[in-house]
Amino acid sequence: MSVIDELAGELSKLPGIGRKTALRLTYHLLKQPRERSIRLARALETLAERVHPCQTCFNPTEDAECAICRDPRRDAAVLCAVEEAADIGAIERAGEFRGRYHVLGGRISPLDGVGPEDLTVSELERRVAGGAVTEVIVATNPSVEGEATALYLQQVLAPHVARVTRIARGLPVGGDLEYADGITIAQALSARREMP
């Protein structure tokens, strides 16, 4: 296999990049100064070598704890539980939330064989069991699996924390939190309600 096919093969494993796009990207890089490919390679290596989940919230970081967990101005009494680390960026861009996060690492989905034990649910339970947390905002996606995950979290967390809230259904049902605009996310946060 040629080097070109090899790179195109690796690129086509990325989501949303098919064989033709992968080849187009490869030929694009061949036309660029080779420093471009080297810089991209270095960034990938650094990502693989230095980034790991935050020991507290599982947000990817280069340190033991992520920047948000280390920030003393962020309210440690309010946690926002999200499916993926990418969702944190979306919520941060909305500029509404001043608490801290917990990355679940997915959502409960029996059809895909994903149960609570595959997520960081027990770690969230342990964080909350300390007693310092007054509210957990469940910000899983407004999908069937996201709602099921929210219900499960509510049952598990209720004994430990005063309030388990769910972001409002201001988000379009079936949508993806990562792609929602900041105003929608801000409204969904401020309209959050107690889970019954």
Next chain:
Amino acid sequence: MSVIDELAGELSKLPGIGRKTALRLTYHLLKQPRERSIRLARALETLAERVHPCQTCFNPTEDAECAICRDPRRDAAVLCAVEEAADIGAIERAGEFRGRYHVLGGRISPLDGVGPEDLTVSELERRVAGGAVTEVIVATNPSVEGEATALYLQQVLAPHVARVTRIARGLPVGGDLEYADGITIAQALSARREMP
């Protein structure tokens, strides 16, 4: 700048990949085993270090000459001039052409400041001036710049080679007349041939 932003920044320099897609790809890689990122990085480095233009036809290769130029079964008397190396793959997949190639490295475009001296035109002239080439098929894209490049090549190459031909323009096979643009239909009409 964080490692995540750095990789997303490098990825977003690729064509067709915006800031959000770049972030999505980065977070996707973070969820994969780190070997995936390492393999992609290695493929990029190998591309940057080992691949360079074929000394004869400018098709990217790891050797002095590309596999097509080295293949004795390929007819050295017929050259197909293409804008980009990626076009070779498209023509090879058609399985019709048994000659060799010449990668121009773009098309003449005065608006973009691209002249013949920025392409491998003089190298093509030198290849053809040897006298062993009987036909040059100009397979630049059927765009305004592609046509201008074809006309220029015809003028430059005519003194050296018996035939300078242009790939046919017309309706794409499997296409629909109803949705074809007027220029394509006009050319398909004026280039009509007797039915055998």
